[in-house]
Amino acid sequence: xxxxxxxxxxxxxxxxxxxxxxxxxxxxxxxxxxxxxxxxxxxxxxxxxxxxxxxxxxxxxxxxxxxxxxxxxxxxxxxxxxxxxxxxxxxxxxxxxxxxxxxxxxxxxxxxxxxxxxxxxxxxxxxxxxxxxxxxxxxxxxxxxxxxxxxxxxxxxxxxxxxxxxxxxxxxxxxxxxxxxxxxxxxxxxxxxxxxxxxxxxxxxxxxxxxxxxxxxxxxxxxxxxxxxxxxxxxxxxxxxxxxxxxxxxxxxxxxxxxxxxxxxxxxxxxxxxxxxxxxxxxxxxxxxxxxxxxxxxxxxxxxxxxxxxxxxxxxxxxxxxxxxxxxxxxxxxxxxxxxxxxxxxxxxxxxxxxxxxxxxxxxxxxxxxxxxxx
Amino acid sequence: xxxxxxxxxxxxxxxxxxxxxxxxxxxxxxxxxxxxxxxxxxxxxxxxxxxxxxxxxxxxxxxxxxxxxxxxxxxxxxxxxxxxxxxxxxxxxxxxxxxxxxxxxxxxxxxxxxxxxxxxxxxxxxxxxxxxxxxxxxxxxxxxxxxxxxxxxxxxxxxxxxxxxxxxxxxxxxxxxxxxxxxxxxxxxxxxxxxxxxxxxxxxxxxxxxxxxxxxxxxxxxxxxxxxxxxxxxxxxxxxxxxxxxxxxxxxxxxxxxxxxxxxxxxxxxxxxxxxxxxxxxxxxxxxxxx
Numbered sequence: 292x293x294x295x296x297x298x299x300x301x302x303x304x305x306x307x308x309x310x311x312x313x314x315x316x317x318x319x320x321x322x323x324x325x326x327x328x329x330x331x332x333x334x335x336x337x338x339x340x341x342x343x344x345x346x347x348x349x350x351x352x353x354x355x356x357x358x359x360x361x362x363x364x365x366x367x368x369x370x371x372x373x374x375x376x377x378x379x380x381x382x383x384x385x386x387x388x389x390x391x392x393x394x395x396x397x398x399x400x401x402x403x404x405x406x407x408x409x410x411x412x413x414x415x416x417x418x419x420x421x422x423x424x425x426x427x428x429x430x431x432x433x434x435x436x437x438x439x440x441x442x443x444x445x446x447x448x449x450x451x452x453x454x455x456x457x458x459x460x461x462x463x464x465x466x467x468x469x470x471x472x473x474x475x476x477x478x479x480x481x482x483x484x485x486x487x488x489x490x491x492x493x494x495x496x497x498x499x500x501x502x503x504x505x506x507x508x509x510x511x512x513x514x515x516x517x518x519x520x521x522x523x524x525x526x527x528x529x530x531x532x533x534x535x536x537x538x539x540x541x542x543x544x545x546x547x548x549x550x551x552x553x554x555x556x557x558x559x560x561x562x563x564x565x566x567x568x569x570x571x572x573x574x575x576x577x578x579x580x581x582x583x584x585x586x587x588x589x590x591x592x593x594x595x596x597x598x599x600x601x602x603x604x605x606x607x608x609x610x611x612x613x614x615x616x617x618x619x620x621x622x623x624x625x626x627x628x629x630x631x632x633x634x635x636x637x638x639x640x641x642x643x644x645x646x647x648x649x650x651x652x653x654x655x656x657x658x659x660x661x662x663x664x665x666x
Numbered sequence: 667x668x669x670x671x672x673x674x675x676x677x678x679x680x681x682x683x684x685x686x687x688x689x690x691x692x693x694x695x696x697x698x699x700x701x702x703x704x705x706x707x708x709x710x711x712x713x714x715x716x717x718x719x720x721x722x723x724x725x726x727x728x729x730x731x732x733x734x735x736x737x738x739x740x741x742x743x744x745x746x747x748x749x750x751x752x753x754x755x756x757x758x759x760x761x762x763x764x765x766x767x768x769x770x771x772x773x774x775x776x777x778x779x780x781x782x783x784x785x786x787x788x789x790x791x792x793x794x795x796x797x798x799x800x801x802x803x804x805x806x807x808x809x810x811x812x813x814x815x816x817x818x819x820x821x822x823x824x825x826x827x828x829x830x831x832x833x834x835x836x837x838x839x840x841x842x843x844x845x846x847x848x849x850x851x852x853x854x855x856x857x858x859x860x861x862x863x864x865x866x867x868x869x870x871x872x873x874x875x876x877x878x879x880x881x882x883x884x885x886x887x888x889x890x891x892x893x894x895x896x897x898x899x900x901x902x903x904x905x906x907x908x909x910x911x912x913x914x915x916x917x918x919x920x921x922x923x924x925x926x927x928x929x930x931x932x933x934x935x936x937x938x939x940x941x942x943x944x945x946x947x948x949x950x951x952x953x954x955x956x957x
Contacts, residue, residue, distance in 0.1 A: 343855025344843055347820060347829050396731035403769040403940075406823075457730070457944050458883040475861040478885075480943035482730065484768060494768040496823060497843055498858035498866045499808075 292395075295449055299560040299586070301383035305391050306563075307399070308454040313468035315532040317446050317506055318545050318567040319520065320555045322612065324574060324596070325527040328354050328416070328439040335522035336443075340505065345497025348409040351504035352519045354441045358580065359415030362442075363408035366490040367559060367584075374400055377561035379587040388563020389451060389488060399451045401486040438573040441527070443519060444491040444504030445558065445566030446470050448535075452503065455486030461503075467532065468567070469506035477501055488562040514633050515616050526613025531620065533567065542621045544608040544631070552605055554595040556585040571596055606644070614640035694718045694930065694954035696744040696751065703745055703752045707898045707905035712754055715743045722757075722934055722947035727788060728882050732945045736936045740775075744954060751922055752909045753777055755932060762899035763937030764811040767823045771942045772807035774935040775897075775906050779920035779928070780951075781878065787931040787951045789879040797881035801920045803893050805906050807937065809873035810897045817843050817868050844868040873897060874908060878918045882944070888918055926956045 295306040336352040353362045361367060370389075378385040389400040419435040427433065446463075450470050453461045460476040461483050463469070472483065472492065477500040483492040484501055492503040507517035515521075516530040531545040539546035548555050548569070555569035572581045574593050581589040599606050607629035611619050617639035619631035631640035655662055695716050704711045720742050724735035743754040755775050763773045778787065782798030791797025812818060819842050820827045828840065834852035835841040846852075847868075853859060858866035864875065864887040874895035876888040892914050897906035912922040922928065929951040935941035 341855070342831070342833055343857075344829075344832055344835075344841060344847065345820060346855065347827060394729075396726065396729045398730045406768050406770065409768065455730075457728075458885065473861075474858040474866075475863050477858065477863065478865055478943065479766065481768065481771075482943065494766075495858070496767050496818070496820065498856055498863070499766060500858040500863060500866060502857065 297449065297563060297565050299557050299565050300388070300563065301381075304388050304563055306449045306454065307390055307393070310453070310463065311465070312448070312535045313463060313465050314536060315466075316448060316468035316535045316567055317511065318531060318533040318549065318569065319443070320529040320545065320548050320569045320571065320612075321441055322527045322571040322609070323438055323440065324571060325525045326354065326439040326441055327525055328356065329524060330354055331522045331524050332441060332519035335518045339518050341502070343497070345495040346493075346502070348412075349493040349495065349502060350412060351491065352441070352443045353412060354439050356416045356418060356437050357440050357584075358420050358437065359418045360413070361415070362412045363404040363490050364411065364414060365408065366404065367488075369402045370400070370488050370562070373402060374562070377583065382587055384561055386561060388561065390449070390454065390563055398455045398482060399486045401451065401455070401488065403481065403485040404490060436576050438576055442489065442491070442558075443517075443568060444470065444506065445489055445564065445568050446506055447567060448565035449563065451486040451488060451564050452483035452492050455482040456480075457482060464508070467508070467511060468535070469508050469511065470503070471505055471508070472501055472503050474498075474500055474502070488559060488564060489566070511618070514618050514635070516618055520613075521616050523613055529612045531618050542623060544611050544619055544622050547608050548605070552595055553588060554592050554605065556588055556592050559584060560586040603644070610642045610644070611640055614642050694742050694744055694952060696746050696954055696956050698957040699745050699747055701747070703747050703750055703909065705752060705894065705896060705907060705909050707754060707896055707907045708900070711745065712743060715745055715754070717741045717743045718952075720932055720949050720952050722932060722949045725788075725944055725946050725948055728944055730944055732941065732947065734939060735947055736939045737934050737947050740932050740934060740949070742930070742932065742952070746912065746922075746957065748912075748924075750909055750911050752907055753930070754905065754907045756903055756905040757934055758902060759899070759904050759936060760902050761938055762807060762904070764807045765818060765823050766808055769940070770823070771935070771937040771940055773904060773937045774804065774806040775904070776802050776804040776933040777908060778802045778931040778933070781918065781920060788948060789882055789885065791881050794881045794884055799878055799880045801918060802877045802879055802885065803874055803895075803908050803910070804877060805874040805895045805897055805908065807897065809870055812870050813873055819843055876919070888916070890916060892916065892919060922956060924956055928954050928956065930954055
């Protein structure tokens, strides 16, 4: 079987599908610290792509509350129960990925969700890790915690869905690394549903095919960010491309945050699919939980994020989140502004580090009204 | 994975070829009838037609392999009137599985004929390059249900499901397929249908599909089909008939000849056990004698 380097694991690994790396890799940074679980992303996605009959329970984008939430229910716990406990040593994964220790007659390690696992998209929403004791809310910071995890398809570099499909109906695009299910070719075997560790392939019982997040490829082809990224009112998301064929570019905001500053981390890297949604870990959550979820670099990522106010370059990259619907290919901090350009070199974002302040007169002479803070 | 690099597959294939060379294969006698051919699986004529037992084995040559077989034989019969041929296949199945949902699969059966001399019974061979082409005629319990009881809707598997809005759907909730979705704009969300996927058909005329294959993972539905089929589950047993003309002008159809000794293979999927795709039971080539 082919050996592939997985930089997220610090080592080579076996991957049962022989395909070259794409020219570039679609990738996202999600700042968990800023997500408020408004679900605008989920609605934007669902309205556009999955409002059909048979897609009632399909959420290519969902936001769940950790530690107890998950859609479908227990998607990650069920795989972790089956898999070897993740073991890291010096940034290198020592345990087996879902592709390793498998016979040539076996698909990647996975589990088929129960139909009822899709019945409660918001189970566990807003629930804390433990109950707040009486009077405890007077005592400063709480030890209990929760956070919101916004999830889409990871458009993995080594996708389990691609490896699992027995008829090559799932493919990874060479031009941008987006993973798609060929809706003409799919025969509804659901092997991708079973194999995807993130459970982002869904079965449509009307179309009788499996469907997955299409990475808003018609928009990406026009240089525009995905709908979930555009719709995000908290501006927690950055959408762009990671370099795959050359060294990371310091002026590419994705390369810069993910590969150079390492402030954003992949979700469950130990599964071995090299996922491409990178999360800035929530700073208030215990490290042990985060390390299980984001790997061994959590401490450094947290420290990096907490140093943001002193790092103008990184802060500049962060200010591009939600700044424009165009995908930012290149950025530069100039004076008190960060400037972003698209792949054609057109300026698409210019964001000041400090928003200017305007003081308006109490009386609006034009409209002949007094301004109140209620108008 | 490139199959030609898969040593276990080659080993299994070598084993199979050895097995097939030495196997005592059944002979199915295709019986000539005068008058109309029975296209009902329960027609009285089948009681007088010789039936041959055919062994089916779990698919264990490629992934995903079937580790838990649930059927080990099918009964095969065939009749011809000199113009058409009807194949009847039956197998034991305690329960009829007709519906689909996540993790839920229907029963199915297929018959296969070689379109090339080097075609192996297991979908013609391993790789596209090394295989001979085969024709496969596939019947699925879900499609039989679509025809007998109407297209499987969401409420057939989730009786309490409710959604107030489907874009451009007409009429009252619960909207049903295909009745509420006459406006072509509403089909924008039926992507597989829009892409021309022959599995995503809302008004189906037959519960069977003609396909060709040339190696594993290459199965391809045919745009034209000369086959009619019908399956009936009764008393713990599925009985399915496939009828088609002996000859057609389609190069992807097997052409039956009078007096020939031909080869047929069978595959069975038990939905209850999660069988679908490669998770199936399949047979060796089985000889049949045309009248």
